[in-house]
Amino acid sequence: MKIVVSSDNSRKLDSSVSHHFGRCPYFTVVDIEGNEIINVESVENPFFSSHSPGQVPSFIKELNADVMLAGGMGRRAVSIFEDYGIRCSTGATGTVKSSVDSYMAGELPGASPCRESIEHARDGSEHEPAERLREEATALLEKLDDIIVRLPDKTDEKSGG
Numbered sequence: 001m002k003i004v005v006s007s008d009n010s011r012k013l014d015s016s017v018s019h020h021f022g023r024c025p026y027f028t029v030v031d032i033e034g035n036e037i038i039n040v041e042s043v044e045n046p047f048f049s050s051h052s053p054g055q056v057p058s059f060i061k062e063l064n065a066d067v068m069l070a071g072g073m074g075r076r077a078v079s080i081f082e083d084y085g086i087r088c089s090t091g092a093t094g095t096v097k098s099s100v101d102s103y104m105a106g107e108l109p110g111a112s113p114c115r116e117s118i119e120h121a122r123d124g125s126e127h128e129p130a131e132r133l134r135e136e137a138t139a140l141l142e143k144l145d146d147i148i149v150r151l152p153d154k155t156d157e158k159s160g161g
Contacts, residue, residue: 001033001067002030002063002064003029003032003066003069003103004027004028004030004065004067005070005099006018006021006024006027006071006092007024007026007042008024009025009026010044012028012041012042013095013097014095014096014097015028017070017071017093017096018071020071021071021072021073022047022073022074022077024045024048024070025048026045027045028041028043028096029041037100043063046059053076054076054080057077057080057086058080060086061084061086065086066086067086067087067088067089067103068081068086068089069090069092069099069103071090072090088110089103089110090109092108
């Protein structure tokens with residue numbers, strides 16, 4: 001099985017998962033045999049700076065992907081991947097390795113359109129780059145808040161509790 005993950009950098013399994021697959025700078029391609037990772041490759045997104053609908057899913061299809069994991073994805077992309085027979089899962093976070101492990105364990109849900117895609121459908125417009133960055137920053141801050149809540153409290157450590 002070949003799993004492609006939207007990535008913010010080229011550090012392969014240690015790459016962080018990108019919030020939106022179409023605007024990620026890299027894709028990490030993970031080949032799995034059984035439950036074992038047998039190969040990992042980092043591929044630049046040729047459509048990082050701009051793309052038209054369908055270009056990125058077509059590129060992922062050319063990579064012979066069986067699965068596409070991303071933090072978020074638009075409604076049209078989900079539909080195109082379905083037409084190609086490529087399973088999608090959104091909501092991936094953390095590193096590529098942790099997201100692939102979560103997917104393999106059945107812990108990642110199927111794909112649902114990201115908030116931005118839903119807003120596009122409602123108002124029919126493309127958001128300005130600054131607005132897209134604000135939305136991504138808000139999503140990252142929400143993830144950070146979730147992580148901070150799970151960290152041990154320093155006062156508990158000092159008091160032995």
